[in-house]
Structures are given as C-alpha cells and as structure tokens.
Amino acid sequence: MMRSLGLMAALCLPGAALAVQERTPMPPITDQFLLDQLELGEEIEGRVDGDLNGDGDADTVFIVSSPDARTLHVVLSYHGEVDIGHEPAGEFKLEPDPLGPAGLTINKGVLTIRDLTGGTTALSATYRYRTVMTKERPRMRLIGLDATVYSRTYAHDGNEMSWNVLTGDTITTLLKVSETGDRGYDKLYTRKFKRSVRTIYMEDTPGAEEELVGATKAK
Structure with missing residues (x-):
C-alpha cells in the first residue's frame, strides 16, 4: 500500500518562509512526487487539481490503485503566516474491481467521484464532497x-438511488428490463422520502x- 505515513509527513513539512507579502x-x-511515494505494484489511477477550500491554491485529489485495492486521497494546499505546504484532508477505499478509471472533477469547491465497478452486473456510484473546517483540521464531508x-x-432488473446527505432527501427507482422495443430499462415505482441527517466524513x-439496498427496503 502507498507509504501513507511517509506521504503525510512529507506533505506536512513547512515550505519555504514567505520573504515578501505578495501572495x-x-x-x-x-x-x-506522487510516483515517488508508490510501493511496488501500485500506480496512480487518476488525479485532478482544483481549489477545494476557496483559498485560490490548487488542491490535489488522486487515486492509488494496485491489483487488489484502490484508495482515494485528498491533499489541500495551505498558506500559513510564515510557511506554505500541503496537508491530507481525507481518504477512502473505492471498490477494488473497476470497469475503467474513476472520473474525478472539482467544480465550485465540490469534489465529484464517478466510479463504475463490477462485471456483468455493475455498480455505478457517484460521491460528492465539500471541505469543512473542524477543530482539528480541514476534512472532506460527504454531501x-x-x-x-x-x-x-x-439480464435482470436493477435499482437506483439518489441521496442528498445534507438534507436527507432520497429518491429510489426500480429499473425494469424493457419487454418491448430496444433492450433497455424502464424506470418504475419512484419513491421519495427523507432519511436522518448526519455528518459523514470521507473516511466514514x-x-x-x-x-x-437499505434505501430500497426503507418504508
């Protein structure tokens, strides 16, 4: 697995002192730098750079993959009063059986991850996160x-779900294999309901x- 402790230590080292006020x-x-942190058998599946915390600096999101694991990492840039540097803000494990590289985008401070995994039966998952400041450090919150x-x-029916984690609004739909016309799915039995709202950080x-599965069984 990627030398996460070494990466964290390296990223948190102070940068050069700011000799001038101009930022x-x-x-x-x-x-x-990312390649230098990899262990044997690991590779960078993908990366995206953009401003996640509104400070005008480029933050970095990247995925380290190996034959049996995939881990997404978020690293934020920071400007201190006397130094500059980078600090980890979150990570989590993606499903290990991708059907291609995950899609990573940063738009207006929102990180979106689109991942397709599985085989003949596939799981399409889209995760969205925002940066929040906690007492300890900045973290990525699932929204x-x-x-x-x-x-x-x-070959069989399917199901889909859309969950707004901030409001609890949830929509589920049955995907029924179409019996007429071109092969495809008909969307049936759409349900809208609220789930309890809670704070979920990236690691969780x-x-x-x-x-x-839980949402489709909810009453």
Whole structure:
C-alpha cells in the first residue's frame, strides 16, 4: 500500500518562509512526487487539481490503485503566516474491481467521484464532497451519494438511488428490463422520502451498494 505515513509527513513539512507579502498561488503537487511515494505494484489511477477550500491554491485529489485495492486521497494546499505546504484532508477505499478509471472533477469547491465497478452486473456510484473546517483540521464531508446496480446485458432488473446527505432527501427507482422495443430499462415505482441527517466524513463513507439496498427496503 502507498507509504501513507511517509506521504503525510512529507506533505506536512513547512515550505519555504514567505520573504515578501505578495501572495502567489501554489502550484499543484507534481506527478513525480506522487510516483515517488508508490510501493511496488501500485500506480496512480487518476488525479485532478482544483481549489477545494476557496483559498485560490490548487488542491490535489488522486487515486492509488494496485491489483487488489484502490484508495482515494485528498491533499489541500495551505498558506500559513510564515510557511506554505500541503496537508491530507481525507481518504477512502473505492471498490477494488473497476470497469475503467474513476472520473474525478472539482467544480465550485465540490469534489465529484464517478466510479463504475463490477462485471456483468455493475455498480455505478457517484460521491460528492465539500471541505469543512473542524477543530482539528480541514476534512472532506460527504454531501451526496448516487448509486445504481444494473445488468450490462439487461439480464435482470436493477435499482437506483439518489441521496442528498445534507438534507436527507432520497429518491429510489426500480429499473425494469424493457419487454418491448430496444433492450433497455424502464424506470418504475419512484419513491421519495427523507432519511436522518448526519455528518459523514470521507473516511466514514458508506458502501454505495449497501446504502442502495437499505434505501430500497426503507418504508
């Protein structure tokens, strides 16, 4: 697994002292730095750079993958009074059987992760996070989770869920294999209901399929 402790220590080392008052935006972490932290058999599946905490500096999100594991990491840039540097803000394990690299985007401070895993029966999961400041450090809070389980060959029915974690608003729909026309799914029995609202940080991100199953059984 990636040398996470070594990476954390390296990222948290103070940067050069600011000799002038003029503030220049920090560049993203280099690809080479990330590659230098990898263990044998690991690779960078993907990365995205953007401003997650509104300070004007480039933050970095990347996925380290190996034959049996995939871990997403979030690293925020910071400007202190006398130093600059980077600090980890969250990580979590993605499903280990991807059907291609995960999609990573940062837009208006929201990190979106789109991941497709499985085989003939596939799980499509979309996670959305925002940065929040806690007493200890900045962390990534889950604000939305969408999940769909379906057959890529339309061999069986499926289900989909959209969960607004901030408000608790949840929508579930049955995907019924179409019996007429082109192969595909018909969306039936859409339900809307509220779930209890709670704070979920990135490290505690629940399994997308388990949440989907629980939501479809909720009354």
